[in-house]
Amino acid sequence: MARPLRIEYEGAFYHVTARGNERRDSYFGKTDYEKFKAYLKEAQEKYGYILHCYVGTSIKL
Numbered sequence: 001m002a003r004p005l006r007i008e009y010e011g012a013f014y015h016v017t018a019r020g021n022e023r024r025d026s027y028f029g030k031t032d033y034e035k036f037k038a039y040l041k042e043a044q045e046k047y048g049y050i051l052h053c054y055v056g057t058s059i060k061l
Contacts, residue, residue, distance in 0.1 A: 013052075 020026040027033040044051060 018026065027036065040051065040054070043049070
């Protein structure tokens with residue numbers, strides 16, 4: 001069953017999370033982590049959102 005559509009409000013704050021499948025690591029090295037940050041920046045430029053805070057996970061090198 002699909003989840004219901006989320007209601008969006010202009011000027012609202014949204015809490016967004018991202019994690020690996022089955023809570024596994026999302027990044028497997030510094031390159032993966034840097035690419036994820038680049039994706040965040042691209043999305044910010046495309047959609048014009050303001051990123052107030054970002055908390056990254058530790059990277060196993």
